[in-house]
Amino acid sequence: MKQSTSDKKSKQRRKGVGAFVGVVIAILLIVLLLNPQWFLSPDSAREMQDITRESFLINGNAKLSLVRLLNVVLAVAIIVLFYILLRCLLNVIGEKSNRTATVTSMLKAILKYIAVIVAIIWGLGILGVNMLAVFAGVGILGLALGFGAQSLIEDIITGFFIIFEGQYGIGDIIVLDDFRGVVRNIGVRTTVLEDAGGNLKIVNNSDIRNLQNRSRNDSLAICEVDVAYDTDLKALEKMLPPELQRMYEENSELYLSAPRYMGVEELGESGVKLRFCVSVTEENFFIGKRRLARDIRVLFDEKGVEIPFPQVVVHQGE
Numbered sequence: 001m002k003q004s005t006s007d008k009k010s011k012q013r014r015k016g017v018g019a020f021v022g023v024v025i026a027i028l029l030i031v032l033l034l035n036p037q038w039f040l041s042p043d044s045a046r047e048m049q050d051i052t053r054e055s056f057l058i059n060g061n062a063k064l065s066l067v068r069l070l071n072v073v074l075a076v077a078i079i080v081l082f083y084i085l086l087r088c089l090l091n092v093i094g095e096k097s098n099r100t101a102t103v104t105s106m107l108k109a110i111l112k113y114i115a116v117i118v119a120i121i122w123g124l125g126i127l128g129v130n131m132l133a134v135f136a137g138v139g140i141l142g143l144a145l146g147f148g149a150q151s152l153i154e155d156i157i158t159g160f161f162i163i164f165e166g167q168y169g170i171g172d173i174i175v176l177d178d179f180r181g182v183v184r185n186i187g188v189r190t191t192v193l194e195d196a197g198g199n200l201k202i203v204n205n206s207d208i209r210n211l212q213n214r215s216r217n218d219s220l221a222i223c224e225v226d227v228a229y230d231t232d233l234k235a236l237e238k239m240l241p242p243e244l245q246r247m248y249e250e251n252s253e254l255y256l257s258a259p260r261y262m263g264v265e266e267l268g269e270s271g272v273k274l275r276f277c278v279s280v281t282e283e284n285f286f287i288g289k290r291r292l293a294r295d296i297r298v299l300f301d302e303k304g305v306e307i308p309f310p311q312v313v314v315h316q317g318e
Contacts, residue, residue: 072123079122083115102169102186106159109187151206155189158205162186168213173282175212176203196286214282218256221280221288225296226271228306233272236305237261243303247295248278254288256280259295271308 087108094104161167163186168174172183174193179201181193191208193201227236240261248258259278266273276296280288300307 071126075122075126076119079115079119083111086111101171102163105170105186106163106188113188151204152189154206155204158208159186159188159191162191162205162208168211168215172213172215175214176201176208180214214285218279219282219285219288220277221285221292222275222277223289223292223296224265224273224275225293225300226268226273226308227300228271228308231272231305233264236303239303243299244276247292247299251291251295254280254284254291259292270310 090104090108090111094101163169168183170183170186173180174183176193179193179195181195181199181201183191184194184200185192186205190202190204193203195201227233244259244261248255256279259276262275262277264272265275276292278288278292297307299305
């Protein structure tokens with residue numbers, strides 16, 4: 001195990017070194033291509049610059065220099081500063097309620113994309129890239145790729161509808177197909193759900209259909225228990241109300257009201273099935289269900305109510 005861990009770390013180090021070397025080589029190549037006079041004759045350097053301008057849509061006055069690079073760094077720093085300030089402001093606003101947290105989550109995702117796009121456009125403009133030509137090329141490319149990006153556009157549009165229609169928000173518990181989880185994040189493209197075991201499920205917004213939002217109303221934790229056929233149901237039902245009220249008083253932090261006796265659910269093979277329920281929040285649904293079953297079991301033990309169970313009779317021959 002130790003050897004495999006060390007092998008993974010060494011591979012990661014080699015990958016990191018390789019990536020660093022690749023970045024350094026790329027930067028050196030860019031510097032040399034934008035400054036061919038460093039290694040070519042004047043005529044060859046002018047020809048190289050003309051070809052570079054035509055190939056990379058660079059204006060005639062473009063020249064890579066320390067001042068331009070510092071201006072690019074300054075522009076990126078300004079964008080990062082505004083991004084951090086706006087993100088902190090959205091975090092403060094999002095703490096007010098689940099509704100505001102949902103809206104600010106989407107706005108933070110959009111803000112990230114805007115910051116990256118603005119940084120790229122501003123930085124290329126400082127370096128002398130002809131942005132009008134770039135936008136023209138991007139427009140043509142966008143038309144070509146638009147047909148293949150239909151699912152992406154559908155995810156984004158559906159995400160806006162989810163937020164503005166209030167179908168669910170961050171902190172809500174929803175059931176999607178056979179997955180029940182808490183909404184942890186709503187992004188431009190995806191929604192992140194977390195179940196009770198901490199497992200995350202990332203779903204495209206356009207794939208979210210026929211969901212159940214379980215956080216809008218209180219939930220019912222249900223417990224069904226069998227009693228023997230010789231149990232006096234009238235005496236049992238007369239005894240239940242004060243005992244159920246006592247259960248509520250002992251579990252008021254979990255139960256929203258006193259547990260209720262719903263009546264006889266079924267006449268089974270070995271006993272009479274009784275149903276009990278109690279109102280809890282959806283967040284405490286499973287805890288409430290287990291607590292109610294435990295309380296009913298303890299109550300029946302105290303009152304001498306028999307709970308039948310299957311038994312096996314073994315006959316031993318001579």
